Structure formats: C-alpha cells, structure tokens
Amino acid sequence: MKKCLIDSGQEWTFDFIEEVYAEIKEVAEGEFDLNTYTDQLEIISSEQMLDAYAAVGMPVMYSHWSFGEQFIKQLESYKRGYMGLAYEIVINSDPCIAYLMEENTAMMQALVIAHASFGHNHFFKNNYLFRQWTDAEGIIDYLAFAKKYIRECEEKYGIDEVEMILDAAHSLMTYGVDKYKRPEPISAKKEEALRKERNAYNQSQLNELWNTIPRTKKKKKTEEDEDKYPKEPQENILYFLEKNAPRLKDWHREIIRIVRRVSQYFYPQMQTQLMNEGFATYTHYKIMHRLHDKGLMSDGGMLEFYQSHTGVVLQPDYHDYRYKGINPYALGFAMMQDIERIATDPTQEDRDWFDSQYWVGQGDPWGAIKFAVENFKDESFVQQYLSPKIMRDFQMFTIRDDEKDPKYEVTGIHNKNGYKIIREALAKQYNIGYTIPDIQVTDVDIWGDRTMTLQHFMVNKRPLDLESTNGVLKNLSFLWGGYPIKLESVDTDGQVRAMFDIKEDATIVDIFLDDD
C-alpha cells in the first residue's frame, strides 16, 4: 500500500499537486485509457478566478464593457455569498489549461485535476464537434491576436467607434457559425498575414456586388431573378455581413470576423454541456474512488469528496425553490453511470428499450462511454442513451404550453406511455436548432434600395421576442450601412406570421394572427 496522500481538510502544496497529478494520471491513462491533451495546471487566486469568469473563461480576451458587467455581477454575488466560485475553469486548448484556486483544499485540487484535466480534457480532444469545429492548438494565440488588433483599433479610431461595432456584432454572435460547413483551423500568424490579402479581396468582391448602378437601367425584372442574391439562404449572418455589407471599413470587417471566430469556438460547448459535464463528473467520480481503493485517499478525504460531489449532482424537483431546470451535472452523470450499468448488467427493460445495440451487456463500460463521448452531442446523446430507468429516477414529465390552450397540459410522465414522449421533448430541449430561433438571410435587394431580408423559420409557431428582436435588427441595420432590414417569421406552412421593418431607425412590426 502506498502512503495516503489525501486526507480531509488537508492543505495542498506544490509537491502534493505533482504527486497527486501523477497518481491520477496513472489511473486515468493506465486504467481508463483516457486520451488527453498535455495538461497545464495554473494556480490562481479567487480574484483571478473572478477575472477569468468575466472574460468568458478565457485567459486572453479583448476588452468590452459587457465583460465588465459580468465581472461586477459576479463579484457582487460572490461578495454577498450568493455564489460560491466554480472550483474549476478549463479551457479547450492544447495544452489544456485548467485553473486551480489557491483556496481549494488538497482534496478539491485532486477533484479538479480529475474532473478538468482528465474529464473535460478527454472530451475536448475526442468529441467529434470539438474536433471538427475548434482548433485547440491555435485558440490562445488567436485570442492574443484579436486582443491586440482590437486594442490597436481603439487607439486609431476611438473606443466608442470600436464599441459600436462590437456591440452590434455581439448581438448576432449566435449567428456567426456555419452549422454544416467545417471551419478552417485558426492560426494567429496566418491570420495576421492573410488579413491584408483578405481585405483586398473583400473589397474587390464588394465592388463586384455593388457595382450595379449602371447596369440597373438595362436590367429587366425577369433577369433580376437570376441575379437573386444570395443564391441560397445564409445562416451565418456575421459572415454574410463581413463579406457583403456595403459600407463597412476593413477594420470593421476584421472585428466582425473576430466575434464570429470566437463564437464558432464556443459553438460545440453550447451543444455538449450535458455530456461534457456528465463525462467529467463521471471521470472524477471513478478516479476518486480508485484513489480511495488504492489507499491514496483516507476515508475522511472520501467523505469530504462526497460532500462536494453530491452538491454538484443535486437535482432539485420542479417545485423546489432551487429548481433552475435540469442540472447538466446531475443528468449527465446519471446517464454515464447508467451506460456503465447497461453495458455490464442490463435488465430486460434495457434490452427492449435499446433494442439490440451492440454495447448492451457487452461488459465494456468505458468502451461504451467513450464511444458516446466521441460521436454524440447533447441532443443525439439523449435520443440515443436516455433510458426508462433514468426517467423514473428523475421522475420526469413534460408540460406543453400551447397558446391556444388556456391551460398547460401534462403530455407525458415517467411511465410506459410517456418514455418516448419525454425522450423526444428532452432531446429537442438540447437541440439548439430548436431553442435558438432559426433566422437566415434570404435576399438582398442589390438592384434597388439594398434592403436585406431575413426569414425566421418558425418551429411550433413560436414567435420572436419583440423588444429584443427590434434591438438586434437595429444593430444589424447599423452593420448593413443603415439600409433597410426586413425580417419575416414564417411558419411551417410557409405563412408569414410576423414582419419587422427597419427603415431609417424606425421599426414597424406587423403580427398576423391565426384566423381560427
């Protein structure tokens, strides 16, 4: 038996971190066969943790007032004790940076290393979305480039000017992603080098696009259809603006590009929170147990661990004042454990539910879990792996809110009739294509007054929030050079349900109600 490393209430030292890291690595790699980026552990103070929070967790970030707002809010609620600091932040980068707070006890440092430096790290390196969408190696350099570039712009053109562009671009941040095309890897150096070239090219493209004035007279209506622009609806609105907005300067376009790339970097995280947290929690749970088994952690340390762990995976009931929706740590962890159970010792119910999926009862829990980690995102993960047992354990039920119905309806509960309904609804809840309104650029009037038309493809006839939509459209109009903007909400039958018209800073909203 090795000497006991972790006891309860014990303080950490640098030697301790080295030793415990080595032990955890031995378990994670030797026994669980996790495949991770090189780790970089950074010891920071709580103030620095607050700083890191505010800059969307990134070690380098450009300046913006909204990060200041974030910081102030977090500082205040931390001060008043409403919020403990999250004990870890981990960055999808290579090397994978994880922050350890100096206030943590020795047990907590071990927990964070297991959770972040092995759990999240493995997830970052292996999940298909992260592999396709983010460039772990280049992100820190790219952010450094972005920070420098934006600071230089502020010096040259003034903070207010830059802020206007950033504000406007931020409000379209979730529309800065190509959902189906894979982006190129980013590299700060290349970025800098290509910037000038790109500017020249952009300009020439723009000239091409907008060089229409002499031709308009010759054009006839019928020919205009052929020249419809864009040919296909564009979902990446920021990209579309960067390339096509008529009045933007080069540096405006570059800033839009920066916002777009940052947004893209976070895109996989938005879609995998449940799995990512679930997997990291499962990993730390397994590792901590192994440390205990090996005599490296005392029973007291284990108790301290459980106190923290059970807090993390707590799922309050819907009527509990603490209820804030489904806790991704709780459900994610439960589902990972459930996969382990089904892989090793499935019930008949599991066999029926999962049909004849090969991993059921195969006796290789880590294999099954790693396969899930690699090939799914939250939505498909729920679709694939949510079992009746989990729905029962969580006492899940679905509530339908239909505007035509004066009451809510319980459409499914945790019973035979309800399992599939719940699974469907929950998967949808994790589908950002469903939660974030689907809005695309469908037309630009390049022959006339340059009106940009967008369409909102409604799901279940859910309308947009009027006030915020108006705000976003004004920002959009600003980026579009002040030319008119139109937005139509179209339902699945192709009927226009609402129309926003932005012209010279005034907004007209028309809402078309159902006839029935």
Next chain:
Amino acid sequence: MAHIIIDRRKNEKGKSSVNRQRFVKRVRDQVREAVKKVIRDGDIKDIVGDKGKKVRIPGKGLDKPQFHHADSGGVSDNVRTGNDRFTQGDRIKRPPSGEGGEGGKEGSPDGEGNDEFDFHLTREEFLDLFFEDLELPDLVRKSISKIDDFAWKRAGFTVDGNPSRLNVLRSMKMSKGRRIALRSPKRKEIKVLEAELKLIEEEKLPFHIHANDHLEVEALQERQTEIIELIANLKKKMKAIPFLDDSDLRYNRWEKVPVPTTQAVMFCIMDVSYSMGEWEKEMSKRFFMLLYLFLVRNYERVDIIFIRHHSEAKECDEDEFFYSRETGGTIISPAIQLMKDIIDQRYPPSEWNIFGCQCSDGDNWGEDTGNVTHMLTQQILPIVQYYAYCEIDKSGGMDSDIWAYYEKVKESANNFEMAVVTDVSEIYPVFRGLFEKRERSVT
C-alpha cells in the same frame, strides 16, 4: 510533452478593471441617478468616506439584445423533474401574467433578467460622478479626490543612502550579526583543533607511551605543530574579518506621506422653518457635503456641528438636522449666537480651523437682520477661516430679507462668500474663493 504546473497567483489581478471602467461609463446615466439617491439618503461623513458606495441600477437598458423566442406563444414542451402528482393528460392552470416558461431553457439569453442589480462603486468612481454633477473644475476635482500634500516620514531602512541618514544602531547590529556569522565556522574549527591538541598533549604524557613508540611520538609532535599553526592561521583570518563592512550599512528610509493639517470644525447652519422643503434641504446637503469634502482633504480631524434654527436655534445630530421639520418664523441671530457659544466652549480658534456655512431661503425676521450682520462681522468673521452663505431659491432670489445685508458683509470681509443656488451646479461657485485660495497656498 510533459504537463506543466504554473503558479499564477503573482500575476496581475484586476484584469477586469478596464472592462469594469467601460461598464461604469456605459451605465453612467443610470449610475448618476443612483448616486443622487445615495447623496439624498446617506450621512455626509459616510458618503464622503473611503468605502465604496452601493448603487442600484436597472438591468434594463444595458443593450445586449439577442434573437430569442418570446416567453409565450406557439407551442413549447418542457421536461421537468420530480413529478409527484401528475399523470398523463393532466391539465394545469397557467401561472398568472404570462410568466409562462419560467425555469425552461429559454428566457433571455445568458439567463439574465431585466431585474435591477446592485453594485459597489469605488470611491473614485463615486466622487467622479458626484463632482460631475457639481461641475467642479478639474483642478479642484483632482485636489479633492487625490491627496497631494506630502511630508517625509520615517519608513524602515534601506541599504543605500547618503551618509547623513546613516543609522548607526542598525548598521552595528548588521555588523555584529555578520561578524558572528563569519566567525562561527572558524571558531568551531578552532574548537575542534584545540580539542585534538589537548588530546595529543595528554597522549604525549610519558606514562602513556611505551619506549618503542618513537615513531608514534614523532607523528604526534608533527601533528601538534601543524595544529598550532592551523589555529594561529584561523585566528588571523578571524581578525581579518572587518568590523564594519559596506554591506552592514543601513540608512534611514523616508517616505512621502500625505499630511492633512491638524484639525477643523465645520458648522452647518440651516433654516428649518416650514419654507424649507425637500428640494431645499437636498441642495443644502450638497452644499455642506462639498465643504466637508474640502475639509477632510485638508485636515486631519474634522468635526461637524449641526445647528438648526427657526425662531430658536438648537444643536442636533445629522438625522434630525436633515429630516425633522418644524414650523415657525425665522430668526437667524440665535443660530449665530449658538455658533459663537459653541466656539467659545469647545473650539478655541487658536487650536481649530473654523468654517461656517449657512443655508437658508433668505427669510429673516426684519429687525433681526441688523443683529446678524453685526454679529457676523464683529464676532464670527474675525475668528473663522471661511464663512459661506448659500441662499436656496428656485426662483433666483437676491431680493430676500438678508441678501442685501450680507452683500455688505461680503464687501467688508475677504473670508465671506455667498451665492444663490437655483440648481446643483451653482453650489460650487460659493466655494470657488476657498478652493482657489487653497490651491495657491499649497503650491
């Protein structure tokens, strides 16, 4: 590549301070309203004190719009946990006022509502906004919010300096320590050698040595001389350790520290007759506060005496001063008399810098006004540093009972200042003379 552990705790903190500044600038209008409220509701000392100020601003208006679904409308399904009573097909009453999808995934982005939120302005941020309202010139603003009057004060020791600042005691301490430190290994060595020598000398005693141990005796003798030489050498080396070395020298270190000049007392005199409404009192408060700010900046200790008066004068605490109301006519002289009495009893002018400031709407009992000016010129102005009168009158004033009289006082004294205040921004000019004088005397 192997993992790395980095201690970042020494790295800069306050990475967010730029962002913070930008945020505060962004919400300036809302914060300004909040600051007004703080000024209205807080104690003078507290407001001006070192602590940050809590302000509450509405979360709305921080323009971060995002496309998102409305809270209700269309059809949406929501999965919840902890079902304890429902079965499929149950119908539940909607919560009132469209609070629909509460707890769901949607709602405003970032999970932020439009609720108000509180935060603490730093002292600098607060004073900045406070001054902005008062339209203080930059110079004055700087002189109040920053301390720039310094004196040299002893602050520990340094390893270099000029000879006149040499600290003998500390230097000798260092010297002694160094000598002990440098000598002790040699001393130890000597001790060992001496012990050996003693042993050799004992061994050499005849009864220890057999006749044929010649060789041994010789070796011992050799060693003996060697040791004696070694000891002599070491002793020489010990002597060579300098009594005082450059590295021992310590000099007194002096540090610039701000020095407020002794003590001051500030008399706040306010008319509390019924004609002074909320607005008038708020203006007065700002007026008093500005003087207080000036005083705490310049004096180590500042006492504030509150005197309220209508037809009678009374010393009271701040709360009563600003918030209780009385009715009745106005006679000013009792207040001036009370001020004089308090000075006589508690604040001898030889020890205290005395400042007076008086706020009123300008009413006075006709026959009293002569008294007041007489008392001011004869008894008060000769012993106070500065006396400021502030007439608060929305309509512009200057035709009040006492204005004309006070103008005469002003002509005869250079430490008297007066003004009519119809708006906050007009408060500062009353003190302009005071601040300008001070600026000159400081530089």
